[in-house]
Amino acid sequence: MADTRSGMREAKRLRSRRIRALLAAGLVFGVGATMTLAAWNDSEYGSTTFTAGRFDIVGATDGTTFSSHPVGTPAALTFTAPFNAMVPGSTVYSLFSVRTANPSVAGSLQLNVASTTGTGLATFLRYGVRTIAGTACNATTYAAGTSVVPDNSAMNTAGTVTQAVAANSGSTANYCFAVSLPAATDNTAQGLTAVQTWQILGTAS
Template sequence: MVTRRDMRDAKRLRSRRIRAILAGGLVLGVGGAATLAAWNDSEYGAATFTSGSFDIVGSTTGTGTFTNHPVGSQAALSFTAPFSGMAPGNTVYALFSVKTSASSVKGNVQVTAGTTGGTGLAPSMTYGVKTIAGTTCDSGAYAGGTVVVADGTALTAGAASAQALLAAGGNQINYCFAVTLKSDAPNTAQGLTAIQTWILLGTST
């Protein structure tokens, strides 16, 4: 006959066995995790980056040596006659060519108006600019060029758009400037002078 005491003893024995099994499992689990290992290997990539530079150079002839013309050392544009004795309605022409230097990155260049000086002739003058295929800037070449600044523009205004320049002098832009003394210039404009500076503003892209 099984007594209550026997049942209690059997229950305590089962409980001890379960605890022993659980404890053994925990010990085995910890031991297993501690002995696991993985081999590993890595590959690394690196690069050195260096910035480029942007530089445009210009020429008043479009041939030969192109050089820098910073502020204070502006290129003297060679206008056709009669730039030193203009009469109302006269138009004179001058070339200015630009490109990037041999070590330059690519970019854009835009004709902008710089300073206007002299003794007061500038308000009686207008100008236009076209790009031309060759380096001869005269009335014929100008007539066949592509408009950059529309004829009749005041000296104080610049171009609305820019032209693309390839890197390392990959292309040359020949600008033909046409400056006109208005046909209705007043008598008071006689004997006056105008000193105009244009800026060919280059920007890297």
């Protein structure tokens, strides 16, 4: 009996050691897991705000006083005499200057015809447009300019080339218009009128 009791006590001691060993291992594993979760970390972030640019063109009939002339409120071009009493063989001139506003991105300009109305004089008239170096629009500066609308074009003819304009009013396109009543115009043109509206279409670049 003594041997039996002694064996049981020894078995209990072994079980107790195993349980303590397992508990100790569990504590070690727990410490290891805690150390992994507590690892240090750091981050870097970058951010920016995007803003769309603006494109805006303005025009002036005198080359100096620029403002917007939207559809429905065109600038009144001032032609040289005798624009209001034209006779066969006469040619009249007018300046229209266009540039970007400030602020504005750069762009290009395209001259178009918006409308031609009146009582029929436009069918007799012929015109051309050139860009000139300064703001004095006359026969001399027109002759030295760069063609935008070919000479002797019908009044419904649009420009054939575009003009570049720099950002923030950095450059100006000075258009010199030359409108003629051909020398061979017959008497049926007497007293007729023509109301011509041009468009300068600007496109951002």
